[in-house]
Amino acid sequence: MEGSFELTLQMVITIFAGISAQVIAEYLKVPSIVFLLIFGVLLGPDGFGLLHPQELGIGLEVIVALSVAVILFEGGLNLNLRDLGKVSGSLRNLVTLGTLITLLGGGMAAHWLGEFPWSIAFLYAALVVVTGPTVIGPLLKQVKVDRRVATLLEGEGVLIDPVGAILAVVVLDTILNSDAGPSAAIIGLSLRLGIGGAIGGIGGWLLGLFLKRTDFLSEDLKNLVVLAGLWGLFGLAQTIRSESGLMATVVAGIVMGASSLPEERLLRRFKGQLTVLGVSVLFVLLSADLSIASVFALGWGSLFTVLALMFVVRPLSVSLCTWNSGLNFRQKLFLFWIAPRGIVSASVASLFAILLTDRGINGGDSIKALVFLTIMMTVFLQGLTARWVAKWLQLNPQEKATGAVIVGCNPLSRLIARIFQERNESVVLIDTDLEACQKAEEENLRVFHSSGLDVDVLEDAGIESVGTFLAMTKNAEVNLVLAQRTAEEFTPPRVLAVFPRDPQANPSNNKNKVTQAFVPQLSIKAWNQYITDGQVKLGKTTLKEAGLAFQRAHLQALIRSAELVPLLVEREGNVQVAGANETWQAGDEIIYLLHDPRPKLLKRLSGGSSSSRLAVEKLPEVEEIPISEPISELI
Numbered sequence: 001m002e003g004s005f006e007l008t009l010q011m012v013i014t015i016f017a018g019i020s021a022q023v024i025a026e027y028l029k030v031p032s033i034v035f036l037l038i039f040g041v042l043l044g045p046d047g048f049g050l051l052h053p054q055e056l057g058i059g060l061e062v063i064v065a066l067s068v069a070v071i072l073f074e075g076g077l078n079l080n081l082r083d084l085g086k087v088s089g090s091l092r093n094l095v096t097l098g099t100l101i102t103l104l105g106g107g108m109a110a111h112w113l114g115e116f117p118w119s120i121a122f123l124y125a126a127l128v129v130v131t132g133p134t135v136i137g138p139l140l141k142q143v144k145v146d147r148r149v150a151t152l153l154e155g156e157g158v159l160i161d162p163v164g165a166i167l168a169v170v171v172l173d174t175i176l177n178s179d180a181g182p183s184a185a186i187i188g189l190s191l192r193l194g195i196g197g198a199i200g201g202i203g204g205w206l207l208g209l210f211l212k213r214t215d216f217l218s219e220d221l222k223n224l225v226v227l228a229g230l231w232g233l234f235g236l237a238q239t240i241r242s243e244s245g246l247m248a249t250v251v252a253g254i255v256m257g258a259s260s261l262p263e264e265r266l267l268r269r270f271k272g273q274l275t276v277l278g279v280s281v282l283f284v285l286l287s288a289d290l291s292i293a294s295v296f297a298l299g300w301g302s303l304f305t306v307l308a309l310m311f312v313v314r315p316l317s318v319s320l321c322t323w324n325s326g327l328n329f330r331q332k333l334f335l336f337w338i339a340p341r342g343i344v345s346a347s348v349a350s351l352f353a354i355l356l357t358d359r360g361i362n363g364g365d366s367i368k369a370l371v372f373l374t375i376m377m378t379v380f381l382q383g384l385t386a387r388w389v390a391k392w393l394q395l396n397p398q399e400k401a402t403g404a405v406i407v408g409c410n411p412l413s414r415l416i417a418r419i420f421q422e423r424n425e426s427v428v429l430i431d432t433d434l435e436a437c438q439k440a441e442e443e444n445l446r447v448f449h450s451s452g453l454d455v456d457v458l459e460d461a462g463i464e465s466v467g468t469f470l471a472m473t474k475n476a477e478v479n480l481v482l483a484q485r486t487a488e489e490f491t492p493p494r495v496l497a498v499f500p501r502d503p504q505a506n507p508s509n510n511k512n513k514v515t516q517a518f519v520p521q522l523s524i525k526a527w528n529q530y531i532t533d534g535q536v537k538l539g540k541t542t543l544k545e546a547g548l549a550f551q552r553a554h555l556q557a558l559i560r561s562a563e564l565v566p567l568l569v570e571r572e573g574n575v576q577v578a579g580a581n582e583t584w585q586a587g588d589e590i591i592y593l594l595h596d597p598r599p600k601l602l603k604r605l606s607g608g609s610s611s612s613r614l615a616v617e618k619l620p621e622v623e624e625i626p627i628s629e630p631i632s633e634l635i
Contacts, residue, residue: 006055011281013050014288017043018280029142031383033135033283033342037376040287051288060285064347067278069234069249070227071343074271075133075158076253080489084155087148091155093321098156099163101320102129105313106305114298114305114370119175120363126171127349127367128309128374130164132342133157134279135379139340143386144491145395147464149331152322153338161344162246166192168348169243176359196237196247203233203248204255211261219263223270226256246344265488279343286346287372294369302370306377314339330393337389340378345371403427404468404577405461407453407482409436411531412524412593413472415538416567416577417445419591423575428461431473453482463490470517470577471497474524483514496577498522516580518565527565530595537594545586552584563595 021035043051053060084091106125110116116124136157140150170189207229211222230249237248261267315336322332349371356364390396403426406413413429417440420427429440430448437449450457463469469492471479476499483497496517530536543551558564566578570589578590 007059010051010053010055013043014281014284015277017051018277018284021284022276022280025138029387031135031139031142031340031379032279033132033340033375033379034383036280036283037287037379040284041290041292043284044288044290046290046292047288051285053285053289056285060289061351063285064282064351065234065245066231067282068344068347069231069245070271070274070278071134072158072161072246073230073249073253074268074275075137075154075161076250077257077268077271078137079155079158079254079257080151081254081258084151087152087155087325090152090322090325090327091159094152094156094317095159095163098317098321099129099160099167101317102309102313103167105316106309109305109308109313110302110370113308114301116363116366116370120367123168123171123175123352124367124370126164126168127345127352127371128341129167130161130341130344131157131339132344133161134275135340135342135383136338139338139383139386141491143390143396145334145390146331148327149334149395152335157342158250162196162250163193165246165344165348166196166243168352172352172355175361192241192244193247195241196244197251199233199237199240199244200248200251200253201255203229203236204252205259207233207252208256208259208261212259219266222263223267226267226271227274265485282343282347286343286350289350290372291365291369294365295373298366298369298373302373305370306374309374310339310378310381330395334389334393334395338382338386340382341371341375342379346375402574403466404470405430405458405463405466407431407469407471407479408473408524409433409440409447410472410474410524411528413470414440414443414445415531415593416470418443419568420575421445423570425575426462426466428466430457430461453478458486458490463492466492467574468492468494468496468577472517472524473498476500480514487513494576496579498524517577518567518580519559520580522565527593527595531593535595538591539594540589540591542589543584543586548584548586555584555590564592566590566592 017039018036021039022032025032025035040051041047045052056063103122103125106128107118107122110121110124111118114121114124131153133154136153140153144150166189169192170185173188174185207226211217211225214222217225230252233248233252234245238245257264318332318335322335327335349368353364353368356362356367404417404420405428406417407430409429409431417427417429426446428446428448429437430450430453431437431440432450432453434449437447440447448457448461458469463486469483469486469490471483471486473479479497480499483495486492487495491513494515495513496515498517500521527536543555555564555566559566566582568575568591569578569582569584570576570591571585571587584590
């Protein structure tokens, strides 16, 4: 009983430390692996001595295997095949030619600089061939870069993981069976990749088909069916051929991600949460099992080995693999720099160290120490500087994104599009209504007519390079769902939607960076009618520093009267759509729409409370935007 309690306590400490590291990393906007490594080392035998992973015995291998399977499946599930198609040539080269270059270059660096025997040197190189999706994914969520670059990094991280892990197993088999020749190694690699790919492809398709045709399962149970299915495919592949399970999980994830599953967003969220848990547990356990003394014992030669891998081998690999890709020098330079190693390298290295020691082969602990040194240096140097490098290379689309994509070709959205155009901002309208699109085209607005509102249409409209996405169809639910999907798929700087709910009451909106546009409970139908009937006045006003609080109060009173809608705000030279919970600042130039001429509004409110009359009378000085035609004809 006492032994079981000790193991339970070990897992409790591990999970608590791992999730705490994730929280701190999220708050500080740095890769979580930084704190996971720090916490693991501090809690391990070389630190406070609270964690002793070796006490888990063979259970550690089980935890590693099942967790890595979930991590790679989630990576495959999130791969966008449409984006991969745009960089397929470069990605194929990185996974094939890039793997060979890293294997040869890393092996030579470890032998000549680190003074490792050739066999151990190439085993190290095989282990660090992979770039970690568990590091790349969170990094690219925090550091927004060009979509082609992001797709290459994400695709490489996911697809090269099983290839690298299987390659490492083949190299290890060659070391343990010295009579095995190159042909046996190539056959072993091909068999594992082929068997894993076939099982993953067929199994992923059958699992997706089952979910589509099964309507009696609850959403929660569907998620667990997928979890059981991916572990089943992993186990089947491992039974047929050892180490083919990793390839099976990646391919299964890719196939299911391309299957248009019902409630796919919930499945991605569930698997994402499992991945965060798995990464947290694995990194803390594996780094706690690391001997700091073994890292320092490597000497300067090992440090130079890692530097050669980062500054010689990686640039050479990227240069050759993206030779005719169309990527510019700045994009390639970012690819040179970003190649952090992650959980697959750490987990496989830890298992190999145990296996080599059991076989009486020297070098197991040194290999593990060198792999962890590589992880530490790449994560700390590349991960912590990625934001600065992206900014220096001007690869952050959010810093230069302007213009808007607006879903809906109603009179109100066309008016907003005209205002954007007058300020030299590019704007695109999207709608399924052909007649509405034709009206927009007559007003010289750029329009996309589509039979459905999907990701392809948004991509064609240039969503990747705009600063604002605005969903303002007549259907509030469609607006919210479309805005959430856009925020998840493309992450533009500003995502707004017209929907009849308070954003504070729906945490998922804030999570997906969806802001409620204009004012709460805005009736697009009513304001479209006002515009059509010519019962509106388009105006603008600038808030002054003096008396700012009073100006805010008066403006809010008019907004609450449902007679005024702030459309856009020009702040520090940038025009953006006004949010429902906008915090008005001194210097803001507010472009608004007022229902009924001002005298009629005053007359209507003259019988109201003194505060209502004061709000109208004390509205900041208004300048009506000059128009040469009646607004009903203009829009």
